[in-house]
Amino acid sequence: MRTINKKDCNNYDVWKVKNKKVKTYHALIEHPEIKAMLKNALTEEQLGLCCYCCDVLRTSHIEHFKPQTLYPKLSLDYQNMHVSCSSDKLKKRHCGAKKDNHDPCDAERAIICPLNPNCSELFEYDQLGYISPANDNKLAKDTIDVLGLNDPSLRSSRRAVIEAYYSCPEYWKEKISDNPLPSFYNVIEYFAKN
Numbered sequence: 130m131r132t133i134n135k136k137d138c139n140n141y142d143v144w145k146v147k148n149k150k151v152k153t154y155h156a157l158i159e160h161p162e163i164k165a166m167l168k169n170a171l172t173e174e175q176l177g178l179c180c181y182c183c184d185v186l187r188t189s190h191i192e193h194f195k196p197q198t199l200y201p202k203l204s205l206d207y208q209n210m211h212v213s214c215s216s217d218k219l220k221k222r223h224c225g226a227k228k229d230n231h232d233p234c235d236a237e238r239a240i241i242c243p244l245n246p247n248c249s250e251l252f253e254y255d256q257l258g259y260i261s262p263a264n265d266n267k268l269a270k271d272t273i274d275v276l277g278l279n280d281p282s283l284r285s286s287r288r289a290v291i292e293a294y295y296s297c298p299e300y301w302k303e304k305i306s307d308n309p310l311p312s313f314y315n316v317i318e319y320f321a322k323n
Contacts, residue, residue, distance in 0.1 A: 133174060189214055254316050
């Protein structure tokens, strides 16, 4: 996970003012151009990476960090929206599909928000592609569990990136300043620093 620096989405804000009758995100089904504009703006501010696992967004969906079912008043709040990769939704293996309607503020299993300015510092990686909580941080541990961030497919992909990094670290150090960022940028950055 890496910190997402939210920007204003002025076109969306103007649209919301003009369309005050639209009260829920689900009502946007009648406004596909607005959903597309939102997804593009969110993807751009995330530099093309999933808000949770940091894989490149291939198939994706707009994710509400605080679920619409539990926080209906935030369903149209741009600050609550991110783009998550779409793992097999039937199997709900990782990221937003796995999180589903989990309350990120749940006292028992709260999770880290990608807007947290220190979120990348709360995780560590090993050379096999496993992610673990830094300093046994409970919030990081629960985030890994709730989002399925040690799913075998993610571990395998991270491991491949780590092996590629070690085969040519100078190349990868240059890639971490690209836009869009490479898959698992956060892992490359972690190993470049450690």
